[in-house]
Amino acid sequence: MFKNMPKETLYEFARQAVPCVGFNTRRATRLITQYYDKALAPAGLRSTQYSLLTLLAMMGEAPMQEVAYVLAMDRTTLTRNLNPLLRQGLVKVTVGSDRRARPLALTPKGQSTLEKALPLWQAAQSRIVDAIGAEQWEAMMRGLHQISMIVEEDL
Amino acid sequence: MFKNMPKETLYEFARQAVPCVGFNTRRATRLITQYYDKALAPAGLRSTQYSLLTLLAMMGEAPMQEVAYVLAMDRTTLTRNLNPLLRQGLVKVTVGSDRRARPLALTPKGQSTLEKALPLWQAAQSRIVDAIGAEQWEAMMRGLHQISMIVEEDL
DNA sequence: GTCAAATACGTGTATATACACTCATTATGT
DNA sequence: ACATAATGAGTGTATATACACGTATTTGAC
Numbered sequence: 001m002f003k004n005m006p007k008e009t010l011y012e013f014a015r016q017a018v019p020c021v022g023f024n025t026r027r028a029t030r031l032i033t034q035y036y037d038k039a040l041a042p043a044g045l046r047s048t049q050y051s052l053l054t055l056l057a058m059m060g061e062a063p064m065q066e067v068a069y070v071l072a073m074d075r076t077t078l079t080r081n082l083n084p085l086l087r088q089g090l091v092k093v094t095v096g097s098d099r100r101a102r103p104l105a106l107t108p109k110g111q112s113t114l115e116k117a118l119p120l121w122q123a124a125q126s127r128i129v130d131a132i133g134a135e136q137w138e139a140m141m142r143g144l145h146q147i148s149m150i151v152e153e154d155l
Numbered sequence: 156m157f158k159n160m161p162k163e164t165l166y167e168f169a170r171q172a173v174p175c176v177g178f179n180t181r182r183a184t185r186l187i188t189q190y191y192d193k194a195l196a197p198a199g200l201r202s203t204q205y206s207l208l209t210l211l212a213m214m215g216e217a218p219m220q221e222v223a224y225v226l227a228m229d230r231t232t233l234t235r236n237l238n239p240l241l242r243q244g245l246v247k248v249t250v251g252s253d254r255r256a257r258p259l260a261l262t263p264k265g266q267s268t269l270e271k272a273l274p275l276w277q278a279a280q281s282r283i284v285d286a287i288g289a290e291q292w293e294a295m296m297r298g299l300h301q302i303s304m305i306v307e308e309d310l
Numbered sequence: 311g312t313c314a315a316a317t318a319c320g321t322g323t324a325t326a327t328a329c330a331c332t333c334a335t336t337a338t339g340t
Numbered sequence: 341a342c343a344t345a346a347t348g349a350g351t352g353t354a355t356a357t358a359c360a361c362g363t364a365t366t367t368g369a370c
Contacts, residue, residue: 002224009235009305011300014225017213020276021283021292022191023206027227028299029177030327035306036177037328039360043200048356050274051178052327060174062344070169072182074358079320100318100365121175128176131305136174136298143185143287143295145166150286151190152162179336185357188326220348229328233348255335255348266350283312 021147039124043117049085050121052078053114056091056106063101072148083108171261176191176302194279198272199243203236205276208245208269216249227303240265 002010015024034046045053055070057063069077082104085091091111093102106114129137157165170179191202200208210225223233237259240246243271245265248257261269284292 001220007304008300010225011303014210014227015296015300018206018209019224020191020206020209020280022187022202023209024179024296024299025184025187026203026206026326028303029180031227031303031306031310032177032180034328035309036175038309045170046355047177048181051173051175051181054173054175055169063318064181066157070172071164072169072186073356075359076321076359077317084355098318098366102319125175127309128302128305132298132301140295140298140302141170141179142178143291143298145163146287146291147168147283147295148166148186150161150184150283151186154190154193154282155186170346182357201325218348226328230349231329231351232327240326253336253348257349 023142036124039120040117043113044088045113045117045118046084048081049090051112052081052085053090053106053110053117056104057068057111057114059105060093061105063098063103067103067104072152088113094132105122180299191276191279194275195272198266198275200267202242204245205269205272207233207236207240208261208265208272211246211259212266212269216258216260218258220249220256222259224296227307243268 002013005013014027016033018024033047036050040047040050043050052071055067059070061066064078065075068075071078073081082091082093086093088109089107090113092105092107095101096103132140139154160168169182173179186264188202191205195205198205207222207226208224210222214225219233222246223230226233227234237246237248240250243264244259244262245268247260247262249260250256251270287295
């Protein structure tokens, strides 16, 4: 019975059973995403939605192509991810001088939602970074970027 | 225009724009999953499916509850993830002495599919681990497990 | 200037993910 | 033994993800 096992032992079992980079990152990402989802729920945002709003706030008005590229996300996935944000009126899609492009931008409501979410995110983020330490977190980021670059060569 | 940027610069921009643990792990996981998906395609498996088959092979006949727990995956997600594997006849669902439980087990076809996939996975895995080094990979695993334990306290 | 190539985007389909709710079966307190 | 709680699992719904394919617009070669 795994449920009586300490988490550390369970993780070790899973890692031994499936010693795959992809499996272990996906597994951790499931947990981490749930954690931020829960933290951001009072603002009515999911993890992905918070990330997207934040990126749009930083990028300003930008065509979908560019946004998807920075997200390392399929263009069509971005289209779907926008739907809940459009329905809630947090993001607006306009048309630029190039009438093919669809520049995205935050609405005032999107801006205020983001401001409401910021302290929630900050608390969740700090809880992790404070626990593992900034150096450890920086090292993890470097590792994830390193792996990302390796795998992108094969896509 | 981000497309002319070196990847390293792009990643750094994304990390600065959205300095969130969840965002950065999700972003990397998207790329890594695509990479393994591509590598495993000749065996007709997606990354998640390969992981699940491997875990079932290691666990032997086990009730869904247990499998989901080891995967750190919602029980109902496991139900859905089984569908393509059941349709392809790679996994079978039986009924045990406790008629509520649904013990899962690989079929012979599931076993042979896994054997076909193994060298494909090994090649993809080695490409990453050889590039970053075993120590770096071990450190990443420890970091992911550490973060997983922290966030699980809040779920 | 015209027409093919390139570009920006959306849709159909399939898998991956989780929550709320429901159903069937087993365990338990009296 | 029986009523109730606890347990194991499935479904409805919504979001997240990517590929194959199609549409509209712009670029560029001539």
